[in-house]
Amino acid sequence: MFTYILRKLMYMPFILLGVVALTFMLFTVSTKPEALATIQLGEKASARSKYEWLATKGYVEFTERGREKLSKMEKQQIPARGTMLFNASILADLASERDYLKSEIDALAGEDPEDKDVKARLARLDLRRHKNEVESKAAIANARQTCLLEKAGQANLDAVAKVDDLGARKAAAQEARDKAKAAGGDTADLEKAARDAAADHEAALKEHEAALALVSRVKSESEKITKVEDIEPDLDYTNIFRQFVNYTADLLRLDFGDTRQGRAVTEVLWSGAGPSLALLLPAFLLSELIALFFGLLAAMYRKSSMDHTIVISSIVLMSLNGIAIIIAGQKFLASDWNYFPISGYSTGLGATRYLILPALLYVLLSFGEHVRFNRIIMLDEVGQDYVRTARSKGLNENQVLFKHVLRNSLIPLITRWAVAIPTLYTGSLILESFFGIPGLGYLTVDAIANSDGNVIRAIVVIGAVSFMLANLLSDVLYAVVDPRVRLG
Numbered sequence: 001m002f003t004y005i006l007r008k009l010m011y012m013p014f015i016l017l018g019v020v021a022l023t024f025m026l027f028t029v030s031t032k033p034e035a036l037a038t039i040q041l042g043e044k045a046s047a048r049s050k051y052e053w054l055a056t057k058g059y060v061e062f063t064e065r066g067r068e069k070l071s072k073m074e075k076q077q078i079p080a081r082g083t084m085l086f087n088a089s090i091l092a093d094l095a096s097e098r099d100y101l102k103s104e105i106d107a108l109a110g111e112d113p114e115d116k117d118v119k120a121r122l123a124r125l126d127l128r129r130h131k132n133e134v135e136s137k138a139a140i141a142n143a144r145q146t147c148l149l150e151k152a153g154q155a156n157l158d159a160v161a162k163v164d165d166l167g168a169r170k171a172a173a174q175e176a177r178d179k180a181k182a183a184g185g186d187t188a189d190l191e192k193a194a195r196d197a198a199a200d201h202e203a204a205l206k207e208h209e210a211a212l213a214l215v216s217r218v219k220s221e222s223e224k225i226t227k228v229e230d231i232e233p234d235l236d237y238t239n240i241f242r243q244f245v246n247y248t249a250d251l252l253r254l255d256f257g258d259t260r261q262g263r264a265v266t267e268v269l270w271s272g273a274g275p276s277l278a279l280l281l282p283a284f285l286l287s288e289l290i291a292l293f294f295g296l297l298a299a300m301y302r303k304s305s306m307d308h309t310i311v312i313s314s315i316v317l318m319s320l321n322g323i324a325i326i327i328a329g330q331k332f333l334a335s336d337w338n339y340f341p342i343s344g345y346s347t348g349l350g351a352t353r354y355l356i357l358p359a360l361l362y363v364l365l366s367f368g369e370h371v372r373f374n375r376i377i378m379l380d381e382v383g384q385d386y387v388r389t390a391r392s393k394g395l396n397e398n399q400v401l402f403k404h405v406l407r408n409s410l411i412p413l414i415t416r417w418a419v420a421i422p423t424l425y426t427g428s429l430i431l432e433s434f435f436g437i438p439g440l441g442y443l444t445v446d447a448i449a450n451s452d453g454n455v456i457r458a459i460v461v462i463g464a465v466s467f468m469l470a471n472l473l474s475d476v477l478y479a480v481v482d483p484r485v486r487l488g
Contacts, residue, residue, distance in 0.1 A: 008472050017248075019464040024247050027457045033059040033237065039453050040260065048073070051085055051235060057257075058238060058246035060087070066234030088233035256458035259447075265454045268443060269462070275345060276439030279431070280424045283359035287366045288417070294367075295374025296401055299382050310371060317368035326434050329361050343436035358431045377412050381405045410481045418474035422466035 028036070036059070037050035048070075054060045062070065066085065073080040238246075250256070256265035298310040334342045340357040381387065382405055390400050429441040436442075440459065447455035 005472075005476060008475065012468055012472070015468055016465065019461065019468075020248055020251055021244070023457055023461055023464075024244055026460075027453055028243065028247060029240065031453075036453070039451055040258070042260070046081075047085060048080065048083075051087075055235070058243060060235045061238055062235045063088075063233055065232050069234055085234045086231050088236035091231055091233055251461060256461075257454040259455055260450055260452050265458050268455065269440065269458055272438060272440045272443045274439075275351070275437050276424070276428055276432070276441060278351060279355050279358055279437060279439060280362070280428055282355075283362040284420070284424060286359065287363040287370060290363060291367060291370030291374050292406075292413075294371045295378050296406065298371070298375040299378030299405075300397065300401060302379060302382070311375070314368040314371045314375075317364065318372070322365050323430065325365060326361055326430065329357060329364075330434060333357060343434070345435075345437050354435070354437065358435050358437065362428075362431060373416065374409075374413070377409045378405060381409050384408075407481060411478060414474050414477050414481070418470040419467075421470050422463055 031039075033054050034050060037053050038045065041050060041053060051060055051062075052070075055062060069078070069083065069085070072078045073083060254266055256269075258264055259268055294310050298307045301307050330342060334340045334357060341354050343354075345351055345354050386408075387400060387404060390404050395403075428437075428439060429445055431437070432439045432442040433445050443455060444459055446452075447459070
């Protein structure tokens with residue numbers, strides 16, 4: 001057994017290294033250093049303070065010029081507000097972008113060296129053609145109007161000749177004026193269409209001239225960007241391997257950084273571990289003892305009314321929504337009947353009155369699942385040959401159940417406990433949030449709401465390490481409870 005434990009302990013550093021590498025990828029590599037500094041220091045932090053924080057964490061390194069510039073800012077020889085710090089990596093990105101823009105401009109210029117003049121001449125010719133079309137349409141309209149007026153005049157003369165009385169002449173003149181007005185309306189429509197076409201072409205020409213001006217401006221801006229190589233960088237990102245080494249060293253020292261409020265993450269987690277353990281350890285032990293008792297009882301009286309009652313009760317509790325049960329318990333037992341406090345927490349023995357109701361609700365929420373699991377295990381063991389042999393030897397039912405059935409059932413139970421124990425703090429997320437208990441679950445919810453990456457990272461790492469330790473402990477307990485297990 002000692003050899004097996006030693007072998008497991010030798011494997012654990014490699015597993016832990018994998019966990020550290022995974023969290024490093026999740027919380028560091030996937031996020032830019034400037035974003036990490038913004039999360040830690042806030043949106044209003046200056047670029048200088050962000051880079052100084054990144055330098056202390058090993059994400060960036062200041063060059064000799066950068067350190068000299070910082071020294072001058074501290075001595076107020078140069079203004080701290082208006083002075084910029086140039087990052088070598090960012091300057092390299094700007095140079096790459098500059099080269100891309102220049103290549104695009106060169107490719108565009110290579111298609112037609114006289115593109116600007118040709119397009120301008122074509123635009124002017126096109127405009128002149130449109131103007132000629134408008135003038136020709138206007139001339140045609142004028143000619144048409146002249147013809148119509150001549151026809152109207154002839155009609156007027158005919159009317160005068162044919163009709164002698166004054167009323168008839170007025171009617172004929174009115175008819176001629178109506179015809180002339182109609183002819184004038186048609187001409188106005190033609191002129192309006194011609195003017196609209198000319199205006200559209202003028203607008204197109206202006207857009208083209210604006211595009212040519214934009215190309216010229218891009219060229220001038222690209223010429224300004226070419227000076228980026230003349231800027232000496234003040235700092236640069238450290239390589240990924242060195243960042244990983246610094247990250248691992250911080251974890252080994254249990255240095256998870258600071259929260260967004262400026263407190264050490266280790267201090268915050270330590271203050272939250274007490275309330276979580278005070279709530280979950282008694283609740284977990286009580287729920288397992290109750291589930292073990294009812295599981296044995298259901299297996300002992302299989303297919304009886306007691307067994308059916310236990311199974312149906314378990315299914316009903318598993319079907320109910322957990323949040324609904326918590327809300328109902330908090331409303332009736334705490335708010336309406338005043339048996340327990342609604343929420344809050346106190347230190348020392350005063351915390352007991354705040355923890356009783358959440359612990360009872362935890363037992364109620366886990367009762368159905370745990371009882372059904374234990375009943376299935378017990379029923380499987382009750383049907384084994386060694387149970388019939390024990391009964392044939394004259395052992396009473398209690399000796400058979402507790403000495404043989406229960407002991408052999410501990411293997412799957414230990415496996416389930418090993419998985420459940422490291423996740424107890426996550427299981428209390430809802431309970432701690434509803435009852436205002438400042439435990440690890442409450443801290444996790446608060447860290448997610450405030451985007452506090454250091455707290456989230458610390459909880460993930462602690463959960464992974466706890467899971468590995470629980471699995472090691474479960475493997476050792478297998479040999480303790482069942483001599484048939486051979487660890488060597």
